[in-house]
Amino acid sequence: MKNIFVLIISLSLFYSCGAQEITTERAVVSSQNETSSRPKLVVGIVVDQMRYDYLTRFESKFGEGGFMRMINEGFNCKNNHFNYVPTYTGPGHTSVYTGTTPKYHGIISNNWYDKDIKESVYCAQDDSVESVGTESSAGKMSPHRMLTTSVADENRLFTQMRGKTIGIAIKDRGAILPAGHTANAAYWFHGKDEGVWITSTFYRNDLPQWVKDFNDSDTVESYLKVWDTYQPIETYIESGSDLNDFERGFNGKETATFPYDLTALKDENGGFDVLKATAYGNSLTVDFALAALEGEALGKDNDTDVLTVSFSSTDYVGHNFGVNSKEVEDTYIRLDKDLERFFKYLDENVGEGEYTVFLTADHGAVDVPAYLESVKIPAGYLDYNDRKERFQKFLVEKYGTVDIVENVSNNQLFFNKAKLKELGLDIHEVEQALVDEQISYPNIAKVYTATTMNSTDFTIGIEALLQNGFNQKRSGDVIIVDDIAHIAYSKKGSTHGSGLNYDTHVPLLFFGKGIKQGQTYNKTVIPDIAPTISALLGISFPNGATGQPLGFVID
Known part of the structure; x- marks a missing residue:
């Protein structure tokens, strides 16, 4: 009887250990499958001042590898809106990545009056940090005024800080706010007489070698050339006359008309800052983003990395020339080519089907009110x-x-x-x-x-x-x-900030790993983006998120 009891105990221990090994193996396999289902890289793209109708207006001028690749292979949310005002760059970028609105994330404008210190503050200003890469104060910036986490922050926390985050934009706020509080770095362009990419001591105390190499190259200087239309200007029938009364243009040139000799215009337009208000600013941004992908080895392991890219030049061009300009049309035609170049690089270096991209905007823009008045649409100036x-x-x-x-x-x-x-x-x-x-x-x-x-x-x-x-x-x-279409602005060029459709209706495209192919006219709102990416990655939503994951987008 004693021997039988020992045999039963032995068999029980054997099967128990065997079951435990099987369970452990299944857990490991499940964990590996979960990891492999996540993209190696998430790329968030914000096109500054991109109205939704730019996708449809300029569609015939786009190739197959940029905007149209995202639409044809990914998911197009056609009725996507901001659900708050004011529609400015700082709040816009913050809302995209935090999944909430200024009510909670605290970035209520680009600049606002601080009731405690009794003076105006800038959304990314931080006098407690120092510039890195320049002697000027242009680098004294950080996300410290943003009150909540971003989806990039949550990914860093989830991966125990192994997943990297890099933010890139011509504008400091376009690089800093999306990247969040825990980013490895954010880089922005300092023009004037330097023409370099910089950061702040909030992130690091020196520039990495790949940034130094980029700044030492002739990439920036190479764009000081003639800006002419990419395609014959007579084919740009989607925009108004090149010569009109509604555009500002550049100092040193009598008319706001193509072509623009940027070398000749440089000195009267802020040095290298002249590039910001041209299509070449977007090309420069892609050049730097590609250098970041290589220099930081983004998307090279199983911990998801996040790259945030904001195309700021579309905003500068829009402010300068207005919604209906040939310059805006050419800028989007060239941006489409830059996106194609960017996606091809991702295919070759991260792997086709191994990365996920979303593309949206931080706000739209109103047609130049003087132009609207000229065609008898109610509009005006304050x-x-x-x-x-x-x-x-x-x-x-x-x-x-x-x-x-x-x-x-x-x-x-x-x-x-x-x-x-x-x-x-x-x-x-x-x-x-x-x-x-x-x-x-x-008014x-x-x-x-x-x-x-x-x-x-x-x-x-x-x-x-x-x-x-x-x-x-x-x-x-x-x-x-x-009042609708009434702005406090010059009568040439345009702006944004309202809660009206021309400012709130912006693109939302998802593309890549884990994304269905399709489209919807159901209304989506900007705070839905971050929870959707969080759901895709299986990570926590940003801590102040009020948006909802768009389940119909995820495959």
């Missing part, structure tokens, strides 16, 4: 000086001083709380009085109070967009909405 005079007169007449308002910026009024208390004024009564006054001014469509933003839950309309852009600690006390 006279802020007249508003200021009327408002100051009102404040003096009603309260005996203008000091109860300490700042007016970003279509917001900021109260001097100490002055209100000194005068014994009720803040809610003052809020409403200022709303009633401002709404009487020309102001709506006015709301901070109290309304904090106490009412809006779900539709401009009110919901305002609320999503309203950060209780950083935003103002009264918020103003201007």
Whole structure:
């Protein structure tokens, strides 16, 4: 009987150990499968100031390897919008990668009035760090004002910091904010008389050798050449006349017309900064991104890396020449070629089917209002000086001083709380009085109070967009909405910032590993992007994310 008992125990231990080994093997295989299902590299592309209709307007001019490859092989969200205002570069890039809106991530504009220190601050400004790669202050930047994590941060945390993150853009904010707080580095272009790519001590204390090599090469100088149309200009029927009254152009050239001799124009247009407002700025960005892929060995192991690339020059060109210009059309035709070059490099060096790309924009842009007026569409320009005079007169007449308002910026009024208390004024009564006054001014469509933003839950309309852009600690006390297609800008060139379709409707393309082929007209919003990439990677959503993963995109 004793021998039988020992035999049973022995058999139990044998089968138990065997089962444990099988379970362990399955766990290892499952882990390997999970790892292999993830892309080796995620590339996030933001095209600064890209309206959705640029995809359709210029489609006949695109090749098969850039935008059209993403559309034909990937997923096209055709009804993608920003769900907040203001639609500016800083908030836009931040919202794409954090999966939420300024209400939570805190980047409420490019610049805003800081109520604590009583002065204007820049979204990426950081005086606690030093420039790397230049003696100028252009490198004193970091993401410290961004309150939440980005999807790149979450990937770094998930991979125990083994997965790399590199951010790249001509604009500092376009490189810094997408890359997040834990990035290995972010690099941006410093033009003027240097023409180099730089970073800050937030990331590292010196430039890596590959960046030094790039800066020492003649790549930047090679773009100081003639900018002419890529295709014959007479074929650019998707845009207006090259010679018109709606474009600024460059200093030193009488007309805003092709061709542009950038060598001759350099000295009167900020030195190497002249490249920013040409299609060549995007080509330079791709050159540097390719150098980063090689220099950082991105996508070379099983820990997913993240490369964020923002094409800033499309914004500079749009501001300078306007939505309907030949210059904008040529810039997108050339960008399409640059994307093709970029994707081919990824195919050859990371592996076709081993990387995932998404492409979107940080905002759109309005047609030049002067042009809209010329074709009898309601539009116009705002006279802020007249508003200021009327408002100051009102404040003096009603309260005996203008000091109860300490700042007016970003279509917001900021109260001097100490002055209100000194005068014994009720803040809610003052809020409403200022709303009633401002709404009487020309070209102001709506006015709301901070109290309304904090106490009412809006779900539709401009009110919901305002609320999503309203950060209780950083935003103002009264918020103003201007009339449609009315801007405070020169009558040549264009801008953005509103909650209207021309500013909110932007592309959203997914392409590569783990992405279905297809399209949808269902509405998607910018904060959906980061949770979608998180779901694809099987990692945590950014910690403040309010968007939802787009399951119909993921294969």
